[in-house]
Every structure is written in structure tokens, then in C-alpha cells.
Amino acid sequence: MPTGKPHVSVFIATSLDGFIARPDGGLDWLERANADVPPGEDCGYQAFMASVDVLVMGRLTYEKVLSFGEWPYAGKRVIVLSSRKQVRPAPYPEVVESSNESPRQLLARLHAEGCRHVYLDGGLTIQGFLREGLVDELTITSIPILLGSGRPLFGPLSTDIPFRLQASRSFAFGFVQNTYRRSTS
């Protein structure tokens, strides 16, 4: 692992069977679960976001976010990983850049630019960074539903990756949120 790189965090919700979306990308199950969350409770999302310098996401996730209509990352630098030269412009184009760098190249550049904390989003992007051993922290919020199929958070690895449990909390509405740090042992 490079000695100089930003801290890389994942902050994501999954079904009990480990899916982040239905096979077609659908999030209806998550939206329905969120409807039970009391107003003002964001399960730590804003505090997490406040600590983040740069969002890095795959193109599929980016397109999904664009489809929400409202751009949720105003004022935050966003990098979309894509092999295409151009990605669709965001409502706030000044903060969205595309990149076709490798995970390692991108993190080295961001480190050189002074970035300290990257928020990594999107299943395939997270899987790619995990395979390279570049993810430092996982915050996973488990939603109490089995979907049976969908887009998995995790994918194949060439080796085990041990983590340390950093924090665990449950919510009255049934979510459980665990934060894991990459184990150094």
C-alpha cells in the first residue's frame, strides 16, 4: 500500500443479504425503509460527509444519483470513474470531474493535491478498491429485509481482508450500523 494516500471510507446501506440495489438498480426497498426513520435522524451521514474531501464513484452510481433529480452533493468535489472521456454534466458541473485513472493512481494524485478523506461509492468501484487493498473503513448500515437478488456490495477477492470493528449501533427502526477499520495485524 502506498504510504501516502487519503483515508478511504465506504458509507453504504445493504439488505440483510448484502445487496445495495435490486438487479435493475432499484432502491424502492431502501426508500420504503427510510420512510420509518424519524425526521432529523440521518444515521451519521451528515457528520460523515462533513469529514469528506472528495467523493469518488463509478459511472453507474453517478447516473443513478443524477436520476434522483436533486443533486445531493452540492459544494462537494465529486470524481466519477469512467473509461469514457466525458460523463454527463451534473447540475453543478464545476464540482464533477471524470477520471480514468486506476484506484492507486487516483489516490496518489488526490494525496498530492492535499485530499485527506475520500468517500467511495458504488458497488463495482468499492469492489475494485477493496481488491487493491485500498479501503480503510467500511460503515455498513443493514436494512432488515431480504431481497433475494440484486447488486451486491462485495465481490470476489484474491485474498481475505480482515477488519476491526470500530463501532456498532442499532436504531429503534431496525437498522444496524457497523463501522469497520482495515485490520493492520
Next chain:
Amino acid sequence: MPTGKPHVSVFIATSLDGFIARPDGGLDWLERANADVPPGEDCGYQAFMASVDVLVMGRLTYEKVLSFGEWPYAGKRVIVLSSRKQVRPAPYPEVVESSNESPRQLLARLHAEGCRHVYLDGGLTIQGFLREGLVDELTITSIPILLGSGRPLFGPLSTDIPFRLQASRSFAFGFVQNTYRRSTS
């Protein structure tokens, strides 16, 4: 769902990516994790077992348990689901029966026999009962490691299955144990 059936519980450990064993059935990762568990801590296993009348497991899981050398279920009635007429005799043959009944048939018979609480074990068996809507309670202990591949706890479903969070606790050695009940809403 039949009105008369035993309460059906799952009590199982998985990796963070939802595997209960490596592709070849290996549990080395779980045994290594268990080595960090302080003596006397069993994460609720004995209390759970004390509430169980009958263990129901698939043949693969049964063969795996036999391979441990020590029979861990002494004094407990065990039913092995198998399409074969005979399964390998256990060290305590008097408590091991085989059955090729469907999940529904088996539960109806056990109910008629006065069984109140079934402990269901083995990935494929659990998946089969879940698909039939016959699992009432899931206690899942998450081990802080990504394996990348293996035998998954969960499988395809024809419909979502919502659960309610019943209990959640974390342990200093990094396990998180959540109990979910089948949601009636």
C-alpha cells in the same frame, strides 16, 4: 403459512460478505476468529440451544459436523434432510434421523409431535425454508472479515422478506450479533 408449526430459528455466523464457509466448506477463518473469543463466551449459543427441541440440517452440513470428530449435539434430536434413504450414522445414532420430507411436511409432523422450536442449520437448508416463508427468526453473528468467495448464507427468493430487528449486540473481539424476527406487517 401453516397456523400450527414450530418456531423456526437460524443461528449462524457469516463473514462480512455473507459467507458461512469457503467454497470447499472450510471454516478456518471462523476457527481463527473464535480463537480471539474469551473463554466462557459463547455468544448466546448454549442459551439458544437449551431452547431448541430439534435440529434440522442438510446432509452437507451433517457430514461437515461429523468431520469435526466430536459430536456437538449429544442429547439433542437431530434430523438430517436428505433425498437418500440412509445417511451416515452419527456417533449417537439414536438421536439422528433422516428425512426426505418437504420443509412444510416436516414442520407439520414435528408440530404434531409436540416440537416447539426448530434450529435450522446449513446454507441450502436455510435457503429452502426461507423460500417457503418458514423461517421465523434469524440470529446472525458477523465476523469481521471479507472472504471474497464461499458458500453464501442467503440465496434467491421469489419475493422480499421483511424482518424486524429484535436484538443487536457487539463484542469487544469484533463480532456483531443481530437477531431478526419475521415481520408480520
